Amino acid sequence: MPSLLSGPVAELPEQALARINSREKRYRLGQFFTPEPIAELMAEAVLEIDPETCLDPGVGGGVLLRAVGCGPARLGCDVDPAAVVLARDALEAQGGEVDVVVGDFLDLDRWPFEVDELDAIIANPPYIRHHNLSRGQKALAKHYSRSFGVSVSSLSGSYVYFFLEAIRRLRFGGRLAFITPAEFLDVRYGHALKEALLSWCEIDELIVLEMDELAFEGVLTTSAITIATKRERVSRRVPLTEARLSDAIVRVRGTVIESGEALPERPWTALLPSRAERILPLLAGRSATLADYARVRRGIATGDNSFFCLTQEDVDGWGIEPRFLVPAVAGSKDLPENGSVLTREFWRARKDAGARAWLLFCHEPKSALAGTAVLRYIEHGEALGLTERFNCRTRKPWYGVERVPPADFFVTYMSRQRARFVRNELGARCLSALLNVWAGDGIDPDELRPMLEDQANARLLREFGRTYGGGLGKIEPADLLRLPVRPLAAPLSRAA
Ligand SMILES: C[S@@+](CC[C@H](N)C(=O)[O-])C[C@H]1O[C@@H](n2cnc3c(N)ncnc32)[C@H](O)[C@@H]1O
Structure with missing residues (x-):
């Protein structure tokens, strides 16, 4: 040969x-x-x-x-x-x-x-x-x-x-x-x-x-x-x-x-x-773990962000009714600095700059949507074959994304930068490129801010997080829950 x-x-x-x-x-x-x-x-x-x-x-x-x-x-x-x-x-x-x-x-x-x-x-x-x-x-x-x-x-x-x-x-x-x-x-x-x-x-x-x-x-x-x-x-x-x-x-x-x-x-x-x-x-004084004070869950996996996350232009073009939309953040670029607050003003500026700032949030059956613009949009998704997509095909209705309440904080969990904790004052939902953190029962989210915004967290998480070369740290929800933290001063009730 x-x-x-x-x-x-x-x-x-x-x-x-x-x-x-x-x-x-x-x-x-x-x-x-x-x-x-x-x-x-x-x-x-x-x-x-x-x-x-x-x-x-x-x-x-x-x-x-x-x-x-x-x-x-x-x-x-x-x-x-x-x-x-x-x-x-x-x-x-x-x-x-x-x-x-x-x-x-x-x-x-x-x-x-x-x-x-x-x-x-x-x-x-x-x-x-x-x-x-x-x-x-x-x-x-x-x-x-x-x-x-x-x-x-x-x-x-x-x-x-x-x-x-x-x-x-x-x-x-x-x-x-x-x-x-x-x-x-x-x-x-x-x-x-x-x-x-x-x-x-x-x-x-x-x-x-x-x-x-x-x-x-x-x-x-x-x-x-x-x-x-x-x-x-x-x-x-x-x-x-x-x-x-x-x-x-x-x-x-x-x-x-x-x-x-x-x-x-x-x-x-x-x-x-x-x-x-x-x-x-870094561990000095950190005798508790985040699991003692908070719940953590990955953001929403839509099945197709280009369909479920819309720009203002998409919303206007389809005329989708406001009641079927919620504000959303897709990734770290939609969040301000570590220790900052995601405000309506910040989100609005991203939206006006053309970001996909809206999430389709409709859980009603199609039969209840007769005559709406959202139904036309859903049918457009069906024509694109989205019903067969990984996350969509197991949902009922296929377009009804996970109904999680807005988190108290968002965390960037996979980025070349350090992990960032951002207070969600806006009440937005986040997608799967971010993690949700909710304060545990009876704990005021603002009490958790100093704990979460501590600069050492990012370094600890990098050490504990999944091991990738080049300093790229990916944090799983379980890693975040194991994060060693300083105990809150006041007596507390454990997170559910
Ligand atoms: C990472 S490379 C390593 C090649 C070589 N041993 C070396 O050390 O440079 C892995 C090799 O496994 C082969 N490979 C992939 N799937 C395989 C399979 N199921 N059975 C046997 N070889 C496979 C790939 O074609 C590739 O050549």
Whole structure:
């Protein structure tokens, strides 16, 4: 067959793939390649057990198996035939036994190799988010829940399934080295994977590449390298290392999470020494948590903001009756500074500047809307096929968005900026890019203002929030409820 390597002679398979495959295809396949210093560290880790077989289940251009070298028999599969050809050519040129095939590692009925239990598995599994997985792949959550006796969330990204399948495919005494987003160490969908690792493997080392390091060009993520050996008896201890990537991986500091502390439901990156040190001084005097004083809920998920959120011009054009509209804020740009108040004047200025400042808020059945302009607008939505949209198709009527009362505060929860707390004096509703906070029963929202507007909150939330590279912090409602706060002076009633 003609060589795919039609570029410069010294081109690596990874460079050839980056040239041959469109960005869109690479994104869809989760095809991002491991930098060599990381591949070398991971290869060293698996070579320590002197494996006779070593598999890369998403081989890409083969950088991980090239780093392993031709000692063990090297097995690889990939759903991308171009990757398979390139990886196989480069590995065969190194010598040794090579078996690289087109195959789907998550298709459990079609195992493509003769060996079915492995000594070593080295992987940079594709990270395909749950909403881009096929139905069959999502069904793996149930499958692995049964086989591992843990509750695997269907919100897991593909790499979680690669990890679990790898644990299953290893022989006892076999070792895996995986590089993945560090996210699973902190988020809810990572609990099951952490539990599976703790109960089936001895974790030899868990290396977190520092927050501001972007290990993979173009991918915004903090990475974790997990090195673990499958064992019949395990200690449930986790040696945790902070590292930095330059020409090689530089281990910066480390700690050991003892077995009683290494609980799957805890965020493990908060235990990294430098993170823990940064958090400690911020915690002084914060003996309560926000859950003691407030309720939190994500803003309204409409199903299609371009239909449900309207500008004044849209409202005027359709003539939609005012009783079917409420003021809304769509995102952080619709909010004033931290510690400020969302007033009618501020909102009006955004509206006059053309922002989508109105939310369609109609819950009456169509039969009660005869002759109204809103009915014409709803029918327009139906003609656009909105009734089949994710959030719409499960609602009755499909256009009736969640009926939450206006929050006391809004919080920006995903932005490159710091989290902001804004008092909602206007009584607006917010969309899902923001969080709602309501003061607990019997608590005056204004009493909570100093607590919420404390400048240290944003830093704490960044530390506690979901781990993304580049300082991008995403806060889940549960993270916000765990926010340590100074207790209110007055006696209080707990939030419902
Ligand atoms: C993150 S890349 C890593 C490639 C290579 N191992 C490396 O370290 O550079 C993940 C690879 O998995 C492949 N892939 C995606 N889904 C797969 C699946 N279900 N089974 C096997 N390979 C898959 C992609 O085509 C891609 O080459």
